[in-house]
Amino acid sequence: MDYQASCHCGRVRFSFRSPEITTGCRCDCSLCQRRGAVLSSGYIPAADFTPHAKPEDLGRYLWNEKVLNNYFCKTCGIFTYIADGENGKDGYRVNLGCVEGLDVFTLEVTRIDGKSVPLVGH
Template identity: 60%
Template sequence: MEYHARCHCSRVHFSFRSTEITSGKRCNCSLCIRRGAVLSPDYIMDADFTPHVDESDLAVYLWNDEVMRHYSCKACGIYIYGAVADEDGKDRYRVNLGCVDGLAALELDITIVDGKALPLADGS
């Protein structure tokens, strides 16, 4: 399926291809619990993802091990997606399902990921 998504103010647009989305994930780490987003259940591969075209509209936050790039709209502040490079240097993405047009993110079957249990980059 082809999905289209946008931030709250509609300044940032992106799209992706995926099997039908029937579930989502939420993480309980200190970043995600504050953000409150329902994330795509699987990573979306680079070939299936069309990011927002103007990077100047995006704020990027690097946290902990600084591997995952967390993107938000600079205008409205909404978290839209995260990107991480795989072993081949190609990005794969986790999408904030609350941004996806026509998808009721809070009505999905949501799994909690125990991000609290993952070690921080400093080893703690």
């Protein structure tokens, strides 16, 4: 299926192809615990993901091993997606709350154990 997504204010827009989304996940690491987003259950391959076209609209937060690029809208502050590896070469996880027409409250949501992952360099 083709999915369209955006931040709250609509400035950041992105799209991706994925099988029908029926599940999501939540990570319990210190970052994800605070943002509370329901993420895509798996990584979306870079070939199936079209990131926002204007990098200047996006803020980026790196932490821990500095390999997960956490992107958010500079205008409204909504976390939109994670790019794993340089330019998302290893895939993307999406904030499912940004996906148009998808009700995250109807999804089966599992937990990712990010709390047990040791912090590197801290």
